[in-house]
Amino acid sequence: MKTESIKRYAPQARTDFITAVTKQAAKYGITAGEVLPVEIKGDVTLIGDRPFPASISTPRDALVRRVQQLGFHQAMEQAAYSWFNRLCAIRYMELADYLGHGRRVLSHPEQDNSYQILEDCLDIDLPGLDMGRIRELKLDGTRDEELYRELLLGQCHALHQAMPFLFEPLDDATELLLPENLTKTDSLIKELVVAIPEDDWANIEIIGWLYQFYISEKKDQVIGKVVASEDIPAATQLFTPNWIVKYMVQNSLGAQWLSTYPQSPLKGQMEYYIEPAEQTDEVKAQLAAITPSQLNPEDLTLIDPASGSGHILVEAYELFKAIYLERGYRQRDVAQLILEKNLFGLDIDERAAQLTGFALMMKGRADDRRLFEQRVKLNVMALVDSVGFDAE
Incomplete structure (x- = not known):
């Protein structure tokens, strides 16, 4: 697929997303240098001398713990990628019409600088969305930014059931760091929509290419050096060309199937399949003995x-x-069977595991429009380190 636009967009997007979430963290009194104390007075949370709703206290505490655990810069890097990944996922799904309500969330099919979900918000039913508040914001006419934020978060919450590995639960700390000014013409969302042509989103491969170019500058910084554990994914990530992938799959899974069913029409679909070399009678007998009859x-x-x-x-x-x-x-019936019974994935990078899960869910959704409702249990795991790992 064409990658020119992705290569131009993704490296700068990483910088922009990190800057945006860092600004949001500062809004809640969390910076690289300090964490401001919190005081709760009734239904108000005071951070420094700035008031917030009391409900902000729990996710902010979670964010503080994350910063303490990972360090400020790594926590911001992680949050930035989480939002980049979510928005890219929603962009892919809205263009494929996989969101279930038939509206675009990040764009409008007929109007530039507009959002279809914002226009049709009173006709959309998302689980957990407070429609009373949505009507209030819509009828006000001056609070589109606040309304759009509610709708975008509502869409993320709705996708949690189908893809909890990518869309975390309500009140997650990452939610606090969703950047502001989302409806502005120079917002992060507009950059994503404008920078990459719609046709480029037709192939699920785009998700892998976005990640490869997103981390490309960091990869250049750490490649060839002794790297910290959190930088290993950037140093080792490499997108495998399509023909190599086909060769590997067709000469492993495909070869296994053809060894039992040599007349299978599958052979005609595998352009990179290599016929087994001619063997002696003795080897043929040994192969026959270990090849299942069905x-x-x-x-x-x-x-x-x-x-x-x-x-x-x-x-x-x-x-x-x-x-x-x-x-x-x-x-x-095939999609859920494949995802739950046949395919397994591991990676040392949690972000990569998210990408794998998303890509597989999109393949399944293309074959089964009910898939998101079926609580599919993917066999994809991030094995970041082996400390405390139980092999059983």
Whole structure:
């Protein structure tokens, strides 16, 4: 796919998102140099001499703990990427019409510098959204920024059920750091929408390319050096070219299937499959002895132990789908089976594991429009370190 626009956009986006969330943290009295004390008076939380609703206290405490655990700069880096990742995910889904309500959240199909969800907010039903407050803000006519923020967070909360690994629960500390001025013409959202043409979002590969270019400057800073554990993903991340991915999947999973079913039409779909070399009669007999006479698609598994953005698992999804359909399964039943029974992914980078999970959910959603309602249990895990890890 074309990556020129992504390469121009993503590195600067990292800087812009970090700057924006750092500014938000400062608003709540959290900076690299200090954390201001909090005083609660009735239904008001005072941070320094600035008043906030009392409800801000719990997520702010969570944010303070995160800063203490990770360090200020790493916490801001993490929050910036969380919002970058969420917005990219929503952008992909709104263009694919996967959000369930038929409206765009980050753009408008007919108007520049506008938001379809803002225009149609009274007709949208998102779980947990306070429609009384939405009506109040809409009818006021002067509070579009506040209204849009409510709608965007409402969309994130609605996606939590289907993808909790990417969209954390209500009142998460990261929510506090959602940047302001979202409806302005120079907002982070507008930059995302304008910088990357809509056609570039047609392939789920875009998510992997966005991440690769997002961390490219950091990778340049740490490559070839002894790096801290949190910098290992940046130093080692590499997007595998599509033909290599196809070659790997077709000559592992595909070869396994063809060894049992050599007449399978699957062979004609695998352009990078290599026929086994001619063997002696003795070797043929040994191979026959260990080759199962039949295979149940639901028992086959494929793991990528360094899944990155899920490129290999996405390709494997397509091959598994072809296998299931060959065996007579209905296409709408295949998605959940593949995601829960066949595909497994590991990565040392939690952000990469999120990308893998999202990419797989998008592949599944393309085949089953009910998928988001089915609480799919993905087999994707971030193994950041082995301290306290229980192999059982």
